[in-house]
Amino acid sequence: MFEKALHGSRRYWMLLATLGIIITAGAIAYRFQLREGLALTGLSRSVSWGLYIAQFTFLVGVAASAVTVVLPYYIHDYKTFGKITILGEFLAVPSVIMCLVFILVDLGQPFRVFHVIMYPSLSSLMFWDTVVLGMYLVLNIVIGWTVISAEYKRTAPPAWVKPLIYLSIPWAISIHTVTAFLYAGLPGRDLWLTAITGARFLASAFSSGPALLVLLCGMSRRFTGFDPGERAERSLAVIITYAFSAHVFFIVLEFFTAFYSGIPAQRASLAHLYWGWGDPGSLTIFTWVSIALGFGALGVLYSPARRRDGWLLAAVTAIFISVWLEKGLGFVVGGFIPDPLEHVAVYRPTAVESFIAAGVWAAGILVLVILFKITSGVRAQAQR
Amino acid sequence: MNRTRREFIRTALERGLVVIGGTAFAALSCKDIFTDDGLKTHTGKRWGMAVDLLKCMKKESCVDCIAACHLGHNVPDIKEVKHAITWIWKDEFERVLPNVHDEYSPPAARHAGTILLCNHCANPPCVRVCPARATWKREDGIVVIDQHRCIGCRYCMAACPYGSRSFNWSDPRKFLAKERITPAYPTRTKGTVEKCEFCVERVDRGQGLLCVGACKEKALLFGDLNDPKSEVRAAMTGRTALRRKSELGTGPAVYYLL
Ligand code: SF4
Ligand code: SF4
Numbered sequence: 130m131f132e133k134a135l136h137g138s139r140r141y142w143m144l145l146a147t148l149g150i151i152i153t154a155g156a157i158a159y160r161f162q163l164r165e166g167l168a169l170t171g172l173s174r175s176v177s178w179g180l181y182i183a184q185f186t187f188l189v190g191v192a193a194s195a196v197t198v199v200l201p202y203y204i205h206d207y208k209t210f211g212k213i214t215i216l217g218e219f220l221a222v223p224s225v226i227m228c229l230v231f232i233l234v235d236l237g238q239p240f241r242v243f244h245v246i247m248y249p250s251l252s253s254l255m256f257w258d259t260v261v262l263g264m265y266l267v268l269n270i271v272i273g274w275t276v277i278s279a280e281y282k283r284t285a286p287p288a289w290v291k292p293l294i295y296l297s298i299p300w301a302i303s304i305h306t307v308t309a310f311l312y313a314g315l316p317g318r319d320l321w322l323t324a325i326t327g328a329r330f331l332a333s334a335f336s337s338g339p340a341l342l343v344l345l346c347g348m349s350r351r352f353t354g355f356d357p358g359e360r361a362e363r364s365l366a367v368i369i370t371y372a373f374s375a376h377v378f379f380i381v382l383e384f385f386t387a388f389y390s391g392i393p394a395q396r397a398s399l400a401h402l403y404w405g406w407g408d409p410g411s412l413t414i415f416t417w418v419s420i421a422l423g424f425g426a427l428g429v430l431y432s433p434a435r436r437r438d439g440w441l442l443a444a445v446t447a448i449f450i451s452v453w454l455e456k457g458l459g460f461v462v463g464g465f466i467p468d469p470l471e472h473v474a475v476y477r478p479t480a481v482e483s484f485i486a487a488g489v490w491a492a493g494i495l496v497l498v499i500l501f502k503i504t505s506g507v508r509a510q511a512q513r
Numbered sequence: 514m515n516r517t518r519r520e521f522i523r524t525a526l527e528r529g530l531v532v533i534g535g536t537a538f539a540a541l542s543c544k545d546i547f548t549d550d551g552l553k554t555h556t557g558k559r560w561g562m563a564v565d566l567l568k569c570m571k572k573e574s575c576v577d578c579i580a581a582c583h584l585g586h587n588v589p590d591i592k593e594v595k596h597a598i599t600w601i602w603k604d605e606f607e608r609v610l611p612n613v614h615d616e617y618s619p620p621a622a623r624h625a626g627t628i629l630l631c632n633h634c635a636n637p638p639c640v641r642v643c644p645a646r647a648t649w650k651r652e653d654g655i656v657v658i659d660q661h662r663c664i665g666c667r668y669c670m671a672a673c674p675y676g677s678r679s680f681n682w683s684d685p686r687k688f689l690a691k692e693r694i695t696p697a698y699p700t701r702t703k704g705t706v707e708k709c710e711f712c713v714e715r716v717d718r719g720q721g722l723l724c725v726g727a728c729k730e731k732a733l734l735f736g737d738l739n740d741p742k743s744e745v746r747a748a749m750t751g752r753t754a755l756r757r758k759s760e761l762g763t764g765p766a767v768y769y770l771l
Contacts, residue, residue: 167703168683173594173682174670174679174680175595175676177671177680178667235667237663237704237705238664238704241645245645248646248662250644255642255644315672315674317675317758318674470609474595
């Protein structure tokens with residue numbers, strides 16, 4: 130079955146080569162960071178987590194979003210998703226891999242990462258996050274691989290995967306909830322210390338993950354012999370619409386509590402993120418791009434334009450970028466501003482940091498492309 | 514292999530029970546919800562400090578305590594604020610104790626340099642979050658870090674609500690002149706977190722703290738908070754003692770006297 134990944138068009142190999150180059154650039158940048166330390170990043174004693182941990186947080190969401198196709202298909206017998214459930218499961222695999230690599234590149238002493246297992250701390254959410262993520266990765270590899278092998282052999286999947294699939298549903302929710310707890314349990318970080326952090330994470334995950342799936346379906350239709358079907362995309366669009374609306378609503382809730390209560394600490398981070406309080410040149414621009422893209426996308430998704438393929442793809446792209454900016458940058462960095470002594474520190478990712486992040490993304494995309502290549506190969510064969 | 518695994522399972526079970534039991538207990542014993550205190554978590558000795566602000570603020574530009582600590586503990590002198598390592602340092606009064614100043618307090622008082630250090634919390638969030646058990650609270654209340662175990666994840670920096678922890682963004686030895694190194698104390702490597710440790714190495718030998726010894730005004734007092742006759746408790750009697758963000762339930766062991 131793996132041979133499907135070894136035969137491809139020129140475009141396929143060009144894509145792999147490009148990804149290979151980006152990965153190499155990232156690896157070289159990481160060599161530097163390993164030698165010189167994290168001083169090469171834009172992080173500081175005030176903003177001590179940045180791009181890496183934010184990517185991790187965002188990608189846990191993408192990984193968890195597999196549930197948006199697995200659940201309707203397996204629990205509600207929603208046949209339309211029959212062709213794409215496997216894509217959802219396979220999207221989770223590279224996402225979790227990227228999560229783990231992003232944690233690793235963020236460590237000051239990466240060679241000591243095994244201390245997390247040697248000296249486990251059950252009171253640390255980071256320990257739990259590593260455990261649930263590792264388990265989720267195994268679940269999705271096993272499920273995805275078993276299901277696609279069965280298709281390859283033209284047999285029904287073995288009965289024992291069913292319980293695993295059911296287990297993967299609450300598990301998907303758990304990975305993102307635990308990731309939210311990582312933030313929501315810290316005293317004194319008011320942007321994070323709110324009970325709806327977990328809910329916000331799920332809402333944004335269930336909009337950005339399916340958005341990516343729609344894009345991948347679109348690409349699959351255009352570039353491979355496998356067509357997941359337009360109906361599946363439309364159904365995903367419905368999920369995206371509701372999840373993203375909830376996401377926007379939750380942000381409104383945060384604003385209400387912070388500003389109506391008038392508590393300064395509650396207001397500070399939001400004010401910084403949204404209109405540059407304390408430092409006008411900061412992250413505000415990203416926030417507003419995120420807002421503009423989000424509302425633009427919602428406009429399309431709630432209007433008849435959504436039925437046009439091009440518009441739909443544009444809208445989901447906008448949603449993906451919008452959530453990425455909000456969660457893959459703003460939420461994590463914003464939580465550190467102002468710092469405990471109320472200083473406003475500027476955080477800007479450096480070139481080294483960006484190269485490393487790009488390298489990790491490229492590695493994830495590489496795994497994704499290979500998995501999708503295998504799947505579409507097997508599927509195209511079946512469709513013939 | 515086997516031993517570690519057994520140990521792993523045992524600690525896992527133990528800690529699991531502690532977390533579940535602790536949460537349940539905390540949730541049920543609501544009448545104690547507003548007392549974070551050291552008295553509850555430390556029945557024996559509990560080291561703590563009092564900063565006499567009236568004495569300290571008399572000498573605005575004095576950095577004797579900082580110099581003594583940083584020299585004795587090989588704390589690198591990094592000029593770039595972003596990457597600075599600080600065990601004990603100064604910031605404006607209104608930032609250190611934001612709830613105490615108001616719009617009518619004289620600007621000079623608001624901006625006065627005020628001493629900061631790790632609070633050696635009774636209920637330290639930094640310890641709670643550390644995924645490698647690289648930082649912990651000793652029986653006597655001192656919160657320490659094992660430099661060899663720390664993986665540099667900086668979760669503790671996100672969790673400490675006081676900004677007490679510093680990270681070695683690069684090799685700290687680059688910033689330590691040879692003649693400035695105190696051989697008796699270890700230097701650190703890049704990629705780990707460090708902070709004030711209440712001079713554990715000295716306290717365990719019955720010696721006093723470097724900062725306390727360096728202060729000519731005698732503005733810093735150190736001792737057993739649970740001993741009513743200790744110097745630190747004596748200094749607190751009759752004074753207003755403030756703690757930083759005590760509303761967070763962390764139970765700081767550093768008191769600011771007004
Ligand atoms: S002040 Fe910060 S570093 Fe020190 S014990 Fe408290 S939480 Fe931990
Ligand atoms: S940086 Fe070190 S001390 Fe802090 S939480 Fe991570 S492992 Fe623990």
